[in-house]
Amino acid sequence: MKRWFPAALAVLAVGLALYPLQATGYGVRVMLQLFMWIALAQSWNLISGLTGYVSFGHVVFFGTGAYASSILIVTLGWAWPLACLGGGAVAAVLALLIGWPCLRLKGPYFAIATLGLNEVMRVVVSYYEGLTGGGNGLSLPTLYASVEIYYAMGLVAAAVTVVTYVIVTSRFGLRLMTIREDEVAAEAMGIDTLRYKLYAFLLSAAAPGIVGGLSARDQGYIEPLSVFPLIMTITMIVMALFGGKGTIWGPVLGAALLFAFQEVVWARFIYLHQLLFGAIIVGVVLLMPRGILGVLQQKYNLPRTI
């Protein structure tokens, strides 16, 4: 495992980097979406996989980033790369503001609170019509930049994975995991759990914010319903869960497999798509809650860094 893996990764990276040169526009957009989902699932994993605090409204950071960066582009004329980074920053600030009070709540209540936050932001965005276009949505100036955005998304997905690796192999990551294992004992052992949870939450919000901005730029148009949907939160959760939450490559694997599945199924069974997705969710929860890599980890006593 140890020797061929980095080599295989390098080959994959080169392949992905060269992909746009001979792929169709549609192909590029599909892959770009895959990168987006990897970044989202990986980010959810950072807070919920490591600390055990279930963020059930995580798409709020995606939507906030989408609107923040789009507003920066439309009203202040920023270039999209900078605007997207701005979107990520705004999302991180939101995480800080909301995390400070909400991370003190216990399990189910934190989940409900984050769900509530998502709905609040959706309505707030609809309300400030002057800035956001309200229910009519916000249109961005026309731009054909799918290839550039493809690379940007890829970079973010890679960056989040690298950050996850660094965290999981560090003491910071260990401390996050103690929160998941036994928060009372962690506190008693001198770990300021609120502070650590906040850091994790902050980190988990930045990438969705950036990715939200990139997605908005690529689509050219956003509206509240399209960027704050509960189904997106659920999708990123199921992806992370399916691959293995709490692992490094689990979210990547889960995102890739489920995304491929969705592309195939959506094309053929449009009407049954939701039903099948519901069945998958139920299946994953009941049959493999530890996810593919989680199961492998347990069975073959693999290290934490897979």
Add this chain to the structure above:
Amino acid sequence: MGVLITPSMIGQVVISGLLAGSLYAMVALGLGLIFGVMRVLNVAHGPLLMMGAYTTFWLFQWIGFNPYLSLLISMPLLFLVGVALQRFLVRRVVDAPELSSLLLTFGVSIALVNLAQLAFTSDLRAVEYLTGSFVVGPFALSKPRLATCGFAIAITLGAFVFLRSTRLGKAIRAVSQSREVAQVCGIDVQRIHLITFGLGSALAAAGGSLVAVMVAIQPEMGQVYTFKSFLVIVLGGAGNYPGALLGGLLLGLVEQLASLFLTAQVNEAVAYVLLVVVLLIRPTGLLKGRV
């Protein structure tokens, strides 16, 4: 804003709030029972309500069945659906970490909504049965809302009498407080779980049947009620059933009051903001609940 707010406006709002709140209380009681007894966050509560609404609609459409009498059909029907869901699916996530029950019930929820879309299409439906209002002094009391409130109160009171006085009801409360002790006292906890989920579903269905007369019926209509039920449970305190009643009324009141001062859009957000605020100040609920 330049709007003069008269006492009679306040009065009207209070009345509307209580009327709406009674429905919220009943539906939320269903969710609260499920959460209190099994620690399951039932995201499928809204779709169950939706199914109750469609039951009423089709009965009305096909054989002109009285919408209010259809409660006698929708409630038992959804009771059975609830029992089936519990028996085959929800049972596995009782007492599991919240992520499991949230995801599982969400999966069930989109399956139900999708099934409804396939079976009934997304066309808006309506039950034209009762319209108009009684005018009492300066207040206008919408007839459908009054009927809904009346039935909701009756059903909720019935539920409370059931919980308080019958053996089964007491068993449910016992399991809700401590499963181990209940087991030791000879209570068949599995059976209680089945019945509780059925009851919760029946209450949701009752809500659906009652609102069928007032709002547009479509597969996704339940979502907003799911969330408001969560809110009411949090307001009233988890596992605190009278609290759900108060929470429902409070939500109804706050919503109507907010509509006086804010636009309809933001009205929706009021419920959510209230939730977040309450969670931050008193996570155990306004009345005492168990965390």
Add this chain to the structure above:
Amino acid sequence: MVKRFGGVAAVNGVSLALEPGRIYGLIGPNGSGKTTLFNCITGVDQADEGEILFKGRRIERMKPHQIFHLGVGRTFQVIRVFPELTALENLLVVTTSGYAEAQRRARELLALVKLERLAGEFAGNLSYGQQKLVEFIRVLMTDPEMILLDEPAAGVNRTLLNELLDAVRRLRDQGKTILLVEHDMKVVMGLCETVCVLDHGEKLAEGAPGVIQADERVIEAYFGR
């Protein structure tokens, strides 16, 4: 100090003064408030009335992690190691010192209790006794001045127990303050210099082991009237 849950005072007006370099025992029938007292001292619960002072500082409103960093460590009645972390990692998460320093100290402590070969094993896979030891040395990672042990003898075999007790005596000789809750009377009487008895949340008696053993009120509390 007073601590109430609902209408019941779990701890009702208990006063204690502990000196460094001594081992204190806290005993009493079940439900007498021992663990609640522990929880209040370590910040897991908050006292309703009264003060808790550590080296002259009031700590009753502090959060557990702050109290820990002041120099108070504790173990738990039900073992609370982090099961999905290795034994070594269980120790590493505790200190704030540099990684290398922490590793060194962790391995040192593991060697002390002869668990070096299990350093890379997930704590959840260890035996009960091994987990107990890991929890014990985890407390020692930051060299706290005061150590609270909640039922250290529970479920532990004779050999292991003697090693643990020796270790506790050595800590006492280093000048630390040790407070332990224990049901095993032999351990308490053999180890502690001062024993404090709680009953229904109140302090019944306090003194040398021999005195306590002979105290009629204590016997009554344990065996009923």
